[in-house]
Amino acid sequence: MDTLLYFGFTAAYTLILVWAFAKQQSRNFMAFIYLVLFGLIYDNGIIAIGKFIGEGPLLENLNLLRFWSHAFLTPTLVLFSWGALNQAGIGWVKKKAVFAAAVIYTVALIIIEVTLEAWGLELEAEQQYGVLRYASAEPAEGPPTMILLVTVVLIAAGILLWKKAGWQWMLIGAGLMTIGSAVPIPVDSSAVTNAFELILLFTLVWTKVHLESEERN
Secondary structure, three states: OHHHHHHHHHHHHHHHHHHHHHHOOOOOHHHHHHHHHHHHHHHHHHHHHHHHHOOOHHHHHHHHHHHHHHHHHHHHHHHHHHHHHHHOOOHHHHOHHHHHHHHHHHHHHHHHHHHHHHOOOOEEEEEEOOEEEEEEOOOOOOOOHHHHHHHHHHHHHHHHHHHHHOOOHHHHHHHHHHHHHHOOOOOOOOOHHHHHHHHHHHHHHHHHHHHHHHHHO
């Protein structure tokens, strides 16, 4: 069952990526969302085809790349958030110091994720709900620090967009993602959190499309 879900997620992210490209109306920092979408297409795609590749070095290395791409690409959502606020015309965001802080914060998150999660990572085969993948041999101790810090930025940016631009969907997407990650859901599936990620990315691309459209009007 989960195999079909992961194939579905891969297809959905691909469609969202095509939608984002098709609707792009200007060059701005919100384009960082493309990197995140590419990463999620790869992530879900590798999980979907894992059982067809089979256990071994090839699948292990393909899964290792999942962790490294996550470490380098997911923190760029901070730059996406800065781009969204800038596109919405929020004046103080345009200051050089604010932009520099966003860049430094992004780099710091990458360093944190590489240091705490990706560097020296040992993987072991894991088969669950019909899905074969390689996961960390060390049990997770709470949500990853990088994800928490990215989520704080997404929620803060969502609140500002709601207050300053009357656009609430970025906040709703980030809020649902936070709830979905924090609250245990009694469903026999390893793909539940991925569904909340999909909702988040949809709302972020929708935010991008909306703000660029507003600029042209």
